[in-house]
Amino acid sequence: MSVTLNTKLRSDGKANALRREGLVPAIVYGPSMENIPLVIERRDLHELFSRITRSSRIELSISDHEEAEMLDVFVKRVQYNPITDEPIHVDFYHPDPNTPLKLHVPIKVIGEAPGQKAGGFLNVLFDTVRVYGLSKDIPHLITLDISELEMGEGIRVRDVDFGDVTPLLSPERALVTIVAPRGMELEEEEEEEEMLETAAAEEGAPAEESEGESEEG
Template sequence: MSKITSIEVSARAKAGKGAARATRRAGLVPGVIYGGKQEPTLIAIDPRIIIKGIQTSGWRSRVYEIKVGGKAERALVRDVQLHPVKDSPVHVDFMRLAPGSRVHVEVSVHFENEEACPGIKRGGVLNVVRHTIEVDVPADNIPEFFTVDLSKLDINDNVRWEDVKGTEGTTPLTHEENFVVASIAAPSVDTTEAAEEEATTEEAAS
């Protein structure tokens, strides 16, 4: 299950552009917690929390426990709007996680034992087809990440959905069955370099 990150935010009393601008002038980022068949909760959050969160791998599936007004709610980040010039956060949307519900999330894929991979040792290259996989999953059991073990893969071997670890209880949101997640590609050959080596060999023989 995804690690739960606890954060504290302030409540906002008003919605609208004017109230949002006032929040930003105070050095905070306006946001909202919605869903779960409840009324939206308007919040103001420290921008450093948002920046730290989105700069960390797997942020789209990270569960936040948001403490606001003496109440704690669990939620996922659904959208972060950034300033077009400064690239700083200007608004954030959180989606409530209602107990017993299911949600769609993107879960990152971690690759392990690359240094022990026979194909890579022979000069092959790890070709990642999917860095994240979108899945349908219970809201109370969201994976922090999926894992792929590379220790037994040789050149031209594929990693498919059935090979990925940590997928219990999840359903991939794709029409392709047992899709490819990654492969070990054969090493590319520089034809110019190969031709030069061949010419050198022929000259040495003659």
């Protein structure tokens, strides 16, 4: 998934003056390019943030720039006003398309597990997974469907299709699990103990009779 963001080259105007005009200063940089100062319409930035995740690839359109009309970038850093919580500066990173990079990809859980309907709780162990691969192959989201998970089951790294990128976690690491409430766990443990005691008693009864018959003979 990629989205387009329209930007302009930044003039020498001061940052506060630009912000009063509804513009947000920004910069784009990368290993194979010079830094480019930009300005973005604040409303366009709000719309962008409502549509992307931290691993979404963005097509950055730069008007009035001969050498960089369109760049594939990721959001590297966002600075916010501590009072209004409005974005006041954005860093974009343009990676080398032929060099793998490491990036955290958010996890989204969908569905309702049968184990939840039976009283269990969803335990999300990771909200992101760090992956390694080319920028064009980085997913913007990892979706985990829990609609078939019973109580005590989960989804491990090895159960997920990561496409052409490599997850930087052990294949056996659980990402989500369905866990039983503590009270239910105690009841199950007591039931198991009772079953074991009953089985032991049933197995022991014939043995005692056999021993008695042997003594009488």
